[in-house]
Amino acid sequence: MYKQFYSYGMSVSLRYTNNRDEAVEVLNDGFMKVFSHISQYDADKNFTAWFRRILINTAINYHKKNIKHQHLGLERLPDSPALQQSALDELSYQETILLVQELPLAYRTVFNLYVIEGYTHEEIGTLLNISVGTSKSNLSRARAHLRSRLTQNHQEGATRHGR
Amino acid sequence: MDDKELDDFFRKQSEHPDIPYREEDWEKLRKKLDASPKNNGAKPGDKGWYIGLLILAMISGIGWGWKYWEEKQPDAVANIQSIVASSGDGKLTEGPLGITDKEDLKSMNGPVRHGLGPLDSPQGIAQTESTQSLKEETAMMQHEVSAFSKSMSGPLPDQRSVIRAVGSRQPVEPPLPDFPNAGYEKAQLAGLPDKNGSIRQVPESAVKERKNIGRRFHTTLTLAPDVSALKIKDIQGLGNSIGLNLEYFFHPKISINAGALYSFKTYQAGEGYSTGYVPSPSHVNGNCWVLDLPVNLRYYAVGQQLSKWYLTAGLSSYLMLKEKYDLEYKSYNYGGNAYGNSLEVQNKNKHYLNIINLGIGYERVLTDRLSLQVEPYLKLPLQGIGEGDISLKSAGAFVGLKYGW
Numbered sequence: 001m002y003k004q005f006y007s008y009g010m011s012v013s014l015r016y017t018n019n020r021d022e023a024v025e026v027l028n029d030g031f032m033k034v035f036s037h038i039s040q041y042d043a044d045k046n047f048t049a050w051f052r053r054i055l056i057n058t059a060i061n062y063h064k065k066n067i068k069h070q071h072l073g074l075e076r077l078p079d080s081p082a083l084q085q086s087a088l089d090e091l092s093y094q095e096t097i098l099l100v101q102e103l104p105l106a107y108r109t110v111f112n113l114y115v116i117e118g119y120t121h122e123e124i125g126t127l128l129n130i131s132v133g134t135s136k137s138n139l140s141r142a143r144a145h146l147r148s149r150l151t152q153n154h155q156e157g158a159t160r161h162g163r
Numbered sequence: 164m165d166d167k168e169l170d171d172f173f174r175k176q177s178e179h180p181d182i183p184y185r186e187e188d189w190e191k192l193r194k195k196l197d198a199s200p201k202n203n204g205a206k207p208g209d210k211g212w213y214i215g216l217l218i219l220a221m222i223s224g225i226g227w228g229w230k231y232w233e234e235k236q237p238d239a240v241a242n243i244q245s246i247v248a249s250s251g252d253g254k255l256t257e258g259p260l261g262i263t264d265k266e267d268l269k270s271m272n273g274p275v276r277h278g279l280g281p282l283d284s285p286q287g288i289a290q291t292e293s294t295q296s297l298k299e300e301t302a303m304m305q306h307e308v309s310a311f312s313k314s315m316s317g318p319l320p321d322q323r324s325v326i327r328a329v330g331s332r333q334p335v336e337p338p339l340p341d342f343p344n345a346g347y348e349k350a351q352l353a354g355l356p357d358k359n360g361s362i363r364q365v366p367e368s369a370v371k372e373r374k375n376i377g378r379r380f381h382t383t384l385t386l387a388p389d390v391s392a393l394k395i396k397d398i399q400g401l402g403n404s405i406g407l408n409l410e411y412f413f414h415p416k417i418s419i420n421a422g423a424l425y426s427f428k429t430y431q432a433g434e435g436y437s438t439g440y441v442p443s444p445s446h447v448n449g450n451c452w453v454l455d456l457p458v459n460l461r462y463y464a465v466g467q468q469l470s471k472w473y474l475t476a477g478l479s480s481y482l483m484l485k486e487k488y489d490l491e492y493k494s495y496n497y498g499g500n501a502y503g504n505s506l507e508v509q510n511k512n513k514h515y516l517n518i519i520n521l522g523i524g525y526e527r528v529l530t531d532r533l534s535l536q537v538e539p540y541l542k543l544p545l546q547g548i549g550e551g552d553i554s555l556k557s558a559g560a561f562v563g564l565k566y567g568w
Contacts, residue, residue, distance in 0.1 A: 032195060
């Protein structure tokens with residue numbers, strides 16, 4: 001079971017953590033909860049959805065204190081030139097994850113919950129105990145940061161290519 | 164690139180994970196599983212460690228109490244046993260001080276001895292029988308002794324042994340620990356002086372009973388209203404408890420209590436409280452039928468013979484007979500619509516010595532054997548309770564009818 005859902009579980013936990021070690025810790029904590037509460041799993045429903053929620057809850061709890069009180073940087077992001085779709089196509093999964101992990105915890109969590117999981121800002125506010133405005137603001141800053149980093153990567157790649 | 168394009172890119176990337184499996188990560192989980200509390204014994208600092216210490220303290224307390232009791236038993240008890248050991252065939256046995264009954268009688272003084280003839284002659288006995296005061300005395304004593312006749316295998320003591328006991332001025336009332344109802348027991352068993360100051364016979368069976376003087380054992384039928392909650396503001400509904408408690412006094416003021424309570428606990432919890440559920444529900448309504456097995460120490464701190472105040476502390480084991488939960492989730496994944504789920508488990512969760520019991524109670528003696536107790540209590544879990552691993556606290560007030568054996 002661990003082997004079967006390892007890749008899926010890591011793909012979720014990597015997005016919510018700062019590095020691979022933390023991701024493994026969240027993944028294993030999630031598996032511990034699965035093993036100890038397997039009786040609560042409804043066999044008629046999708047296991048991966050249940051497992052995903054466990055992992056998200058575990059990751060949020062892992063960083064709960066930090067999410068709310070973390071000092072947020074990125075107050076002034078550089079204006080980035082327009083980013084073309086072709087630039088994104090060059091990115092691997094690994095590079096994408098690294099970009100997400102670069103985000104400050106509060107931005108990263110809101111970005112993941114809103115963009116990947118499909119939560120609303122109201123739901124995120126309740127889950128993280130922050131206001132809707134803060135959630136929106138964090139999402140906006142997360143996007144700006146990612147755009148900036150993608151553009152930067154693209155420019156560095158173009159420079160290397162030109163030499 | 165607008166927001167939608169950016170979001171779609173990251174969403175798409177997250178759909179195709181290709182993360183190779185690493186054996187070392189499984190090893191980390193395996194170690195975690197091995198180190199989980201369910202797989203390990205108690206270590207210093209663990210809850211199990213403190214429970215062990217508490218049990219050790221209880222055993223030590225019982226041992227100390229036993230020793231205290233033994234030390235409080237004076238030789239007089241043994242003296243009484245030898246005094247009443249005279250046989251029914253008229254032969255006299257040697258007294259505890261090496262003095263024969265005959266010699267002892269010769270040295271007797273006082274109203275009962277007055278008028279008695281020699282005991283070793285028929286005339287002496289006849290003379291004794293003809294004495295009106297002795298007749299009354301004997302009648303009283305026989306009446307008293309008859310109360311114990313059911314427990315005596317042999318015939319009632321003959322007049323010689325009765326006279327022997329009446330005449331004896333042995334200190335038949337040794338100091339006794341003041342166990343509950345001990346005053347009543349002392350009067351009944353130890354042979355208190357009558358109006359004339361004479362000491363009466365102590366039947367052998369009663370002497371044996373002295374070892375259990377003061378009714379060390381008590382049984383209490385207990386009823387209690389019970390409220391349970393994770394937080395005070397969440398209290399809803401009223402549960403109840405019914406059960407029996409066995410109490411043993413190993414010290415005049417301290418007893419050990421064990422019992423069994425069948426309890427119904429009902430509670431609700433809001434979002435964020437029941438984190439044991441995975442995933443966490445936003446609201447829980449729980450009904451639990453629990454067999455509560457408490458082991459407590461009780462200290463009778465303040466009080467007189469008829470009314471006492473006491474403190475109770477100890478640990479309970481919860482055997483969860485049946486658990487029914489109505490769980491309500493807020494689905495963040497599917498449009499934010501709440502959905503519910505029910506959960507019912509039976510005989511699954513057992514929490515041994517996992518609940519702290521605290522209580523302060525009042526006891527009122529009703530008769531020599533019956534007492535009424537009222538004890539507000541608090542039950543605090545050391546670990547999560549039930550299927551949801553929730554911190555379920557309970558409070559209520561035991562009302563008990565206590566019977567001394």
